[in-house]
Amino acid sequence: MRAESSSAARTGAFTAVALALFCIQLDFFALNLAIPGIADEFGVTAAAAQWTLSAYMLAVGCFFIVGGRLGDVFGRRGTLLAGLTLFAAGSVGCALAPGLALLVVARIVQGIGAGFVFPVSVAVISNAFPDETRARALGAAFGIANIGTALGPFVGGGFTEGPGWRWIFWLLAPLSALALLIAIAYVPDSRDTSVPRQLDLIGCFTIVCCLAAVTLAVERGSAWGWDHARTLTLFAVAVVTGGLFLLRERLARHPLVDLRLFRNIPYVLVTGMGSVANMGYAVTVFLATLYLQGVRHLSPFVAGIVFLAPALVVALTGPLGARLSQRMRPTAVMALAGAIAGTGMITLTHVTAWWLYVPVFAWCGLGLGLGWTFSSVATQQVVPPARAGEASGVLLTFLVTLGAIALAGAASAIIAMTPERTPEEAYDTILRFGGAVILLASLVVMAVRHRLVVHGKVPPLSMRAPWPPVEADGASTRGGP
Incomplete structure (x- = not known):
């Protein structure tokens, strides 16, 4: 309602x-x-x-x-x-x-x-x-x-x-x-009137346990050791409770997460691309902080000033994404964001002069910020309003959890590489790898989208092309993906 x-x-x-x-x-x-x-x-x-x-x-x-x-x-x-x-x-x-x-x-x-x-x-x-x-x-x-x-x-x-x-x-x-x-x-108040006012408490318990275990394992794994008993136990708990959650959601009359949501391919593409962009954002900010304070020896205050350029660009990506959505399909906007982000991360590893570093850093902020910010807008365009909170919650869970995993992976990679390489070389290697992954994800999104267009499952790329509302498990895409 x-x-x-x-x-x-x-x-x-x-x-x-x-x-x-x-x-x-x-x-x-x-x-x-x-x-x-x-x-x-x-x-x-x-x-x-x-x-x-x-x-x-x-x-x-x-x-x-x-x-x-x-x-x-x-x-x-x-x-x-x-x-x-x-x-x-x-x-x-x-x-x-x-x-x-x-x-x-x-x-x-x-x-x-x-x-x-x-x-x-x-x-x-x-x-x-x-x-x-x-x-x-x-x-x-x-x-x-x-x-x-x-x-x-x-x-x-x-x-x-x-x-x-x-x-x-x-x-x-x-x-x-x-x-x-x-x-x-x-x-004003609003809710999904198609379901009773009952919450899937078993689903809540299992998903909280799963996410708590995997987040804690990822956050503390590098400090405890990835082969430490505590880390391995937490991962095992995450696997078991995650499996129980999926089983519960398949059997529950009114599940916490309707698994049919993942049959909505545009939603999956947007969520996947947004997650990859947020992983890149988390890693880039983390590495830039280490670079500015550890390699350039800037104080926290001065490093914060340097961060203003990309961060201000990120602030503009919200209105920019809204404008682009009037001319481009949501999945296309996400792929564009990935292309900008990937090229920016790779280019950042080849510049050292301040006059070039700051604008390239801002270019990264444009692509990465557009990717994770617009994903929240895009998901609302491909799901019905009644389940807007559920779709947003699932998306944000992927963004945060995978972002934490990416940070842990970057920290572990730095530790593994620094005996043989300088910290700056390790940072550059991770950024290039991350940029390549984001570019590949953008290509996959557009390839899958093209395949769906060929089979008449989603509207053409042009917003001017006539197309009736798309139904995905009974959910109108309200403009198409």
């Missing part, structure tokens, strides 16, 4: 969602540069302080699917309000934490809140705005959110060197509280 929204309600819902997503993006990208400051204040190692990031990623990754489906079944408004409340409370807890243990607990609370907010926010926009303005609204919301991405390293580095890392959270607490108040006043 889509809520009937007035112009004021749509504006209020957009403002609340955009501000909430801004806070989440700012939070994640600001704290990366604050890890040394946290370690110094609490007198712990940098590896121990890294748990503030690992715990957050663990909570976020585990609750995307649950949060998205919770909104579809029980109502997006209530789920959004609950998520914002948790995120704001967690921010205050982080700012006041007297030690690392309580800081990690508060970060978990923040992560659960973000896991509810992100997929439900996409669904709120999808159900509040009509078809003709939905893509523009989603693009603008992600554009504002990506401003948080742009400011994150700058804010994190500046606060860490200035008044202290706690001010990151003192900034987030009132902003997220403001988003909560606006949501209370304006966000």
Whole structure:
């Protein structure tokens, strides 16, 4: 059921969602540069302080699917309000934490809140705005959110060197509280009326266990050792609980995730390309941070300034994706993003001069940012509004989980290569490999799409070509993939 929204309600819902997503993006990208400051204040190692990031990623990754489906079944408004409340409370807890243990607990609370907010926010926009303005609204919301991405390293580095890392959270607490108040006043409710108000609790339990195990294994595997008993045990738990989840979803009358979603080939293509782009984004940002501070010997504050160029370009990819979607099919936009990203990552390994490094870094940000940002817009164009939260939650779970795996793989590759190569050579090798993978993924997307066009399964590439709405398991693509 889509809520009937007035112009004021749509504006209020957009403002609340955009501000909430801004806070989440700012939070994640600001704290990366604050890890040394946290370690110094609490007198712990940098590896121990890294748990503030690992715990957050663990909570976020585990609750995307649950949060998205919770909104579809029980109502997006209530789920959004609950998520914002948790995120704001967690921010205050982080700012006041007297030690690392309580800081990690508060970060978990923040992560659960973000896991509810992100997929439900996409669904709120999808159900509040009509078809003709939905893509523009989603693009603008992600554009504002990506401003948080742009400011994150700058804010994190500046606060860490200035008044202290706690001010990151003192900034987030009132902003997220403001988003909560606006949501209370304006966000209309909507839900999937085709299913009863029952949540697949067994599905929730098994998927949370699976994602928690795989995320923790990937996050800590390089520190514990990939052949350590703890790492192997966690992977085994992930395999067993993942298998139980799939079995449960096949048998459940009202599953947490309708597995028929993966028969929607455009959705699979968008999700796959978005995941690859986000993996490239995570690795590129990670390697650039190491390069700027370890090879160029820049301070966190100056490194944050360098990050402004690509991050500002990323902020523009939300509105850019919305404009491109009016002229190109969603899968074609995703393939274009991959082509830009892949060429940028490979080119970045061949430049050393600052006058060229910064614009090429920005070029990477354009392709990678467009890839992972537009994927959230594109999925809403190829699934019905009733299951918007579920589709968004599944997509975001793939983005975060595979992004964490890519980071762990990059860290392990650096450790393996550095005895024989310099760190800079190791970074370049990983970037070239990642760029080649993204380019290959773009070619695969367009090849599969061409095959579907030949068989009359999807509309031609041109938006001017006449084509009736495409049905995928009863779901209109609302414009075609």
